[in-house]
Amino acid sequence: xxxxxxxxxxxxxxxxxxxxxxxxxxxxxxxxxxxxxxxxxxxxxxxxxxxxxxxxxxxxxxxxxxxxxxxxxxxxxxxxxxxxxxxxxxxxxxxxxxxxxx
Amino acid sequence: xxxxxxxxxxxxxxxxxxxxxxxxxxxxxxxxxxxxxxxxxxxxxxxxxxxxxxxxxxxxxxxxxxxxxxxxxxxxxxxxxxxxxxxxxxxxxxxxxxxxxxxxxxxxxxxxxxxxxxxxxxxxxxxxxxxxxxxxxxxxxxxxxxxxxxxxxxxxxxxxxxxxxxxxxxxxxxxxxxxxxxxxxxxxxxxxxxxxxxxxxxxxxxxxxxxxxxxxxxxxxxxxxxxxxxxxxxxxxxxxxxxxxxxxxxxxxxxxxxxxxxxxxxxxxxxxxxxxxxxxxxxxxxxxxxxxxxxxxxxxxxxxxxxxxxxxxxxxxxxxxxxxxxxxxxxxxxxxxxxxxxxxxxxxxxxxxxxxxxxxxxxxxxxxxxxxxxxxxxxxxxxxxxxxxxxxxxxxxxxxxxxxxxxxxxxxxxxxxxxxxxxxxxxxxxxxxxxxxxxxxxxxxxxxxxxxxxxxxxxxxxxxxxxxxxxxxxxxxxxxxxxxxxxxxxxxxxxxxxxxxxxxxxxxxxxxxxxxxxxxxxxxxxxxxxxxxxxxxxxxxxxxxxxxxxxxxxxxxxxxxxxxxxxxxxxxxxxxxxxxxxxxxxxxxxxxxxxxxxxxxxxxxxxxxxxxxxxxxxxxxxxxxxxxxxxxxxxxxxxxxxxxxxxxxxxxx
Numbered sequence: 001x002x003x004x005x006x007x008x009x010x011x012x013x014x015x016x017x018x019x020x021x022x023x024x025x026x027x028x029x030x031x032x033x034x035x036x037x038x039x040x041x042x043x044x045x046x047x048x049x050x051x052x053x054x055x056x057x058x059x060x061x062x063x064x065x066x067x068x069x070x071x072x073x074x075x076x077x078x079x080x081x082x083x084x085x086x087x088x089x090x091x092x093x094x095x096x097x098x099x100x101x102x
Numbered sequence: 103x104x105x106x107x108x109x110x111x112x113x114x115x116x117x118x119x120x121x122x123x124x125x126x127x128x129x130x131x132x133x134x135x136x137x138x139x140x141x142x143x144x145x146x147x148x149x150x151x152x153x154x155x156x157x158x159x160x161x162x163x164x165x166x167x168x169x170x171x172x173x174x175x176x177x178x179x180x181x182x183x184x185x186x187x188x189x190x191x192x193x194x195x196x197x198x199x200x201x202x203x204x205x206x207x208x209x210x211x212x213x214x215x216x217x218x219x220x221x222x223x224x225x226x227x228x229x230x231x232x233x234x235x236x237x238x239x240x241x242x243x244x245x246x247x248x249x250x251x252x253x254x255x256x257x258x259x260x261x262x263x264x265x266x267x268x269x270x271x272x273x274x275x276x277x278x279x280x281x282x283x284x285x286x287x288x289x290x291x292x293x294x295x296x297x298x299x300x301x302x303x304x305x306x307x308x309x310x311x312x313x314x315x316x317x318x319x320x321x322x323x324x325x326x327x328x329x330x331x332x333x334x335x336x337x338x339x340x341x342x343x344x345x346x347x348x349x350x351x352x353x354x355x356x357x358x359x360x361x362x363x364x365x366x367x368x369x370x371x372x373x374x375x376x377x378x379x380x381x382x383x384x385x386x387x388x389x390x391x392x393x394x395x396x397x398x399x400x401x402x403x404x405x406x407x408x409x410x411x412x413x414x415x416x417x418x419x420x421x422x423x424x425x426x427x428x429x430x431x432x433x434x435x436x437x438x439x440x441x442x443x444x445x446x447x448x449x450x451x452x453x454x455x456x457x458x459x460x461x462x463x464x465x466x467x468x469x470x471x472x473x474x475x476x477x478x479x480x481x482x483x484x485x486x487x488x489x490x491x492x493x494x495x496x497x498x499x500x501x502x503x504x505x506x507x508x509x510x511x512x513x514x515x516x517x518x519x520x521x522x523x524x525x526x527x528x529x530x531x532x533x534x535x536x537x538x539x540x541x542x543x544x545x546x547x548x549x550x551x552x553x554x555x556x557x558x559x560x561x562x563x564x565x566x567x568x569x570x571x572x573x574x575x576x577x578x579x580x581x582x583x584x585x586x587x588x589x590x591x592x593x594x595x596x597x598x599x600x601x602x603x604x605x606x607x608x609x610x611x612x613x614x615x616x617x618x619x620x621x622x623x624x625x626x627x628x629x630x631x632x633x634x635x636x637x638x639x640x641x642x643x644x645x646x647x648x649x650x651x652x653x654x655x656x657x658x659x660x661x662x663x664x665x666x667x668x669x670x671x672x673x674x675x676x677x678x679x680x681x682x683x684x685x686x687x688x689x690x691x692x693x694x695x696x697x698x699x700x701x702x703x704x705x706x707x708x709x710x711x712x713x714x715x716x717x718x719x720x721x722x723x724x725x726x727x728x729x730x731x732x733x734x735x736x737x738x739x740x741x742x743x744x745x746x747x748x749x750x751x752x753x754x755x
Contacts, residue, residue: 021737025733094728095728097727098726098729102722102725102726
């Protein structure tokens with residue numbers, strides 16, 4: 001059986017994570033930033049699954065479920081914040097949300 | 103033996119009186135009437151005096167092998183080999199001292215009832231006086247150096263409190279501080295002396311220390327015994343107002359007159375003489391230290407007497423005369439005549455207490471005036487004060503048969519022909535005796551004779567109440583007969599006072615170099631010579647002050663610079679001010695304050711705070727409120743941490 005080497009998965013995971021980071025830092029739209037965070041989470045999920053498969057252990061798979069649950073909860077809270085922000089600021093630009101500072 | 107077994111009662115009574123008056127009599131609760139304060143203040147000292155009398159009675163019945171009476175009440179502190187007990191002892195020397203302290207103290211308390219009647223802070227005054235008596239008794243009853251030191255510092259404290267009794271007056275407050283700080287210089291030496299004594303003998307207990315030293319030979323070089331003695335003597339110089347630390351005592355006259363009588367004449371200032379006499383087994387083994395004591399004593403006796411000539415404040419004259427007489431006592435100890443020194447201490451307590459109280463009575467009569475140049479002709483108006491003061495003057499001038507004659511004669515004789523005789527010091531003391539007689543009669547003549555120099559319409563001179571005159575009469579009686587213990591010696595009989603004290607000074611006597619006693623007739627002639635000094639002083643005083651009132655002024659003008667020098671007390675206060683006080687203030691202000699305190703200490707503290715604030719104000723810029731910049735920091739942190747793991751710590755995947 002032809003097995004795709006783990007390094008392929010890890011490379012893809014790294015690329016996805018990098019894209020997430022770049023999106024997270026450079027995008028101003030709060031929804032986009034949100035999606036970048038999801039992208040990073042899923043990149044990590046991919047790495048977990050790949051390792052679990054390669055080492056034939058369930059630990060990694062279990063951890064993926066945890067991450068998905070946390071991501072879902074985060075999305076629920078995060079999107080609620082986004083709606084609240086959108087209502088008060090009439091905008092989704094994070095740079096305008098900067099009241100909490102020195 | 104109830105009292106001798108419970109020596110602490112003698113101490114506890116004045117302390118109790120002080121506590122009652124100080125705590126209840128004044129600020130707390132209702133203010134007591136003066137009668138209540140009197141009763142407690144005088145009563146506690148009177149009871150203490152009675153206890154001492156009872157102790158004396160019991161003591162006289164003791165066999166010689168039980169002397170000194172030694173009572174250990176409890177252990178005060180133990181630290182390694184160091185051990186200090188609360189222990190009291192009672193021997194012949196203590197007996198004399200406690201009798202003087204409680205006896206003269208009682209008379210001064212009674213006198214104060216009348217003298218302080220119109221003063222504020224009445225309860226406070228008596229609380230301080232009682233506290234003083236407590237500490238003084240602690241000093242003389244203590245059986246080790248540390249207990250003595252407690253009393254030593256305690257009387258210093260009371261002296262400070264009482265000199266500054268009228269603390270609203272700046273000069274009084276300053277004088278109190280001056281006394282406290284000046285004696286502190288000596289006390290430092292005293293403290294080091296105690297430590298050195300402990301380091302040498304592993305004990306501070308008198309009995310054990312004297313037992314340890316009893317095998318030591320006489321130390322003719324500068325050794326450890328000499329060092330201990332000189333350090334203890336340094337404390338004595340401060341407390342007993344000798345050169346060069348005498349400057350506080352004349353200023354101490356700012357206190358109420360009874361205080362001057364009790365503390366600065368009769369008792370506290372004699373503490374230095376007491377400690378030298380108490381430590382006689384050590385001093386006798388350190389001839390060099392004894393010589394220092396004798397020189398300081400003789401020079402002070404002469405020096406202070408010369409200053410007394412030109413003073414016009416009645417109390418200042420007595421103050422300098424006290425310094426001078428204390429010098430005599432040290433001279434006596436320095437030439438090995440300890441019992442003569444203690445004898446003079448006792449007679450001095452009588453006649454100087456008398457003189458001070460009488461001067462207080464004069465000041466009281468004059469309504470507060472202390473300048474003798476504004477008195478004169480008081481003899482008829484206050485005869486009891488005048489007569490008693492005359493007796494005190496005759497006593498201090500060494501005119502027989504008054505008390506001072508016997509004690510001063512013994513000191514002069516010991517300096518002239520004793521085992522440690524020193525003719526030069528004798529000459530100084532002899533001239534000082536002459537001057538003493540002169541300035542004391544000058545005081546008498548200026549105060550009581552001649553024409554009144556005050557405004558008779560404004561000053562209503564009145565004799566003092568009997569609560570003041572009574573103590574004067576008792577002290578006058580004592581000043582007359584107080585020296586008669588030694589009188590039989592004049593016709594080759596025993597000297598009862600010396601014989602009584604001899605057991606205390608036994609080791610000193612055994613160490614003294616042997617001399618052949620000059621014959622009795624020579625001693626008698628010598629006594630006549632000493633009386634002559636007093637008479638010459640009297641004659642000079644008569645010729646100057648009883649005749650033409652302008653004559654002293656003419657003489658002063660003729661002497662010119664010399665008179666100015668003496669009148670200004672040799673400018674010693676100014677010299678100390680210029681050499682010590684001003685440089686110290688300059689150093690404090692310009693170096694310690696501006697450089698060390700402001701620059702270094704404040705600089706460090708404020709600098710640390712400023713640095714923290716500056717760092718904070720820079721660092722808070724990081725919290726920009728911009729979520730994306732936080733994200734950047736998170737990434738930088740993550741990358742940095744990963745790099746740290748991989749690179750620096752050498753962890754490899």
